[in-house]
Amino acid sequence: MDRNIFKILKTVLAVFLLVGMTACKSDRDEDSPFNGLEESYTINRFNVLNIAANVSGKMTWSIKDSIISEGSELDFISPYIKTYPLTLKIDQNGKVKTYQSTIIVNKEPGSYSKYVSNVLDFRPAVGQFTNEIPEYMVGDTSSSMLQKAKGSLVGSNTSMISLGGFGGYVVLGFDHTIPNMNGRDFKILGNAFWGNNANEPRSGSCEPGIIMVAYDRNKNGKPDDNEWYEIAGSEYFKNTTVKNYSITYFKPNENKPPVPGNEPWQADIEYVKWQDNLGNTGFKTKNGFHDHSFYPLWISDASYGFSGTKIQNNYYDQSGNGSYWVGKSYDFGYADNAPNNDEASNIDISWAVDKNGKYVKLPGIDFVKVHTAVNQEAGWLGEVSTEVAGAYDLYIK
Ligand SMILES: [Ca+2]
Ligand SMILES: [Ca+2]
Ligand SMILES: [Ca+2]
Numbered sequence: 001m002d003r004n005i006f007k008i009l010k011t012v013l014a015v016f017l018l019v020g021m022t023a024c025k026s027d028r029d030e031d032s033p034f035n036g037l038e039e040s041y042t043i044n045r046f047n048v049l050n051i052a053a054n055v056s057g058k059m060t061w062s063i064k065d066s067i068i069s070e071g072s073e074l075d076f077i078s079p080y081i082k083t084y085p086l087t088l089k090i091d092q093n094g095k096v097k098t099y100q101s102t103i104i105v106n107k108e109p110g111s112y113s114k115y116v117s118n119v120l121d122f123r124p125a126v127g128q129f130t131n132e133i134p135e136y137m138v139g140d141t142s143s144s145m146l147q148k149a150k151g152s153l154v155g156s157n158t159s160m161i162s163l164g165g166f167g168g169y170v171v172l173g174f175d176h177t178i179p180n181m182n183g184r185d186f187k188i189l190g191n192a193f194w195g196n197n198a199n200e201p202r203s204g205s206c207e208p209g210i211i212m213v214a215y216d217r218n219k220n221g222k223p224d225d226n227e228w229y230e231i232a233g234s235e236y237f238k239n240t241t242v243k244n245y246s247i248t249y250f251k252p253n254e255n256k257p258p259v260p261g262n263e264p265w266q267a268d269i270e271y272v273k274w275q276d277n278l279g280n281t282g283f284k285t286k287n288g289f290h291d292h293s294f295y296p297l298w299i300s301d302a303s304y305g306f307s308g309t310k311i312q313n314n315y316y317d318q319s320g321n322g323s324y325w326v327g328k329s330y331d332f333g334y335a336d337n338a339p340n341n342d343e344a345s346n347i348d349i350s351w352a353v354d355k356n357g358k359y360v361k362l363p364g365i366d367f368v369k370v371h372t373a374v375n376q377e378a379g380w381l382g383e384v385s386t387e388v389a390g391a392y393d394l395y396i397k
Pocket of ligand 3: 190191192205206207336385386387
């Protein structure tokens with residue numbers, strides 16, 4: 001009996017000791033000093049390597065002489081198959097420790113596409129090319145229209161889609177992370193072209209679209225709400241730009257008697273009613289060149305809306321008599337705002353800002369969203385509507 005009690009006591013004691021030791025061990029781990037970098041890290045190109053130094057102090061991560069991060073975590077990405085010498089300096093109240101490592105960047109298995117690999121969402125606003133590119137057929141739904149947008153935009157052999165007026169958007173995905181290197185990183189294809197007025201060389205058919213970018217930080221294959229950042233183009237910080245603009249379009253009754261305007265092309269000047277959050281309201285005109293619904297026919301709701309950044313109208317009547325309208329190209333940072341072979345169609349991920357307009361440092365991006373940036377009708381040309389004809393990573397040759 002006594003011996004048995006002793007045995008039980010011994011076991012209980014051992015359990016206590018074990019629990020105590022485990023507790024001590026985990027306590028010690030949390031307070032433990034940074035154990036240094038691994039001897040080397042291996043990552044495939046176009047993938048982000050994350051290294052965290054869980055210790056207080058001022059960090060400086062560098063490759064040779066160039067500082068690549070000053071945060072407690074390093075997000076490293078490279079488009080090159082290469083070995084990089086990595087140095088981390090940690091300054092704790094003047095006491096500096098230096099750690100060395102190497103990052104080995106390998107080629108990915110298979111090969112990545114430089115082009116769009118997926119279209120995740122497509123929702124055009126009201127427009128003369130809505131229901132036309134891509135073409136709506138009876139029975140189409142938002143998911144079959146999304147498939148059509150995919151057919152247009154995925155891969156190297158693309159055709160364009162139209163986003164309609166303000167707010168209409170498309171969301172594109174890539175099969176890898178487009179790295180944010182020095183300078184511009186990716187291109188969005190549109191159908192912009194220059195006009196023939198030598199006094200206005202950078203104007204013509206320019207229908208700017210706001211660009212948003214997302215880095216898939218949580219690696220769930222989706223752009224989450226808190227992963228989106230806006231590319232601050234040349235107009236972003238100007239007081240002519242409206243952040244958080246929103247507009248609602250009301251589904252027209254296609255059988256109502258039209259109200260023709262003074263111009264022969266104005267088939268119905270009271271066609272689609274709209275209102276915005278600035279107290280403006282009006283009608284979008286039905287253009288006689290397009291005899292079909294301008295409201296997406298797969299959307300049955302009585303109204304639908306969009307919100308986002310709106311920039312100043314860029315079209316004006318150059319002829320003075322309504323015959324020749326041109327759009328001025330903005331300097332940088334927009335889609336469908338300059339010809340595809342112009343530097344202005346290339347985008348630098350470093351232009352990304354958060355909701356407060358503060359620049360963010362992204363290692364790269366996995367998703368791009370484009371929405372039509374202006375709410376303007378340019379005479380007989382109709383509404384200014386961004387077209388998207390694909391996109392590509394500038395680092396994959
Ligand atoms: Ca860049
Ligand atoms: Ca995500
Ligand atoms: Ca266009």
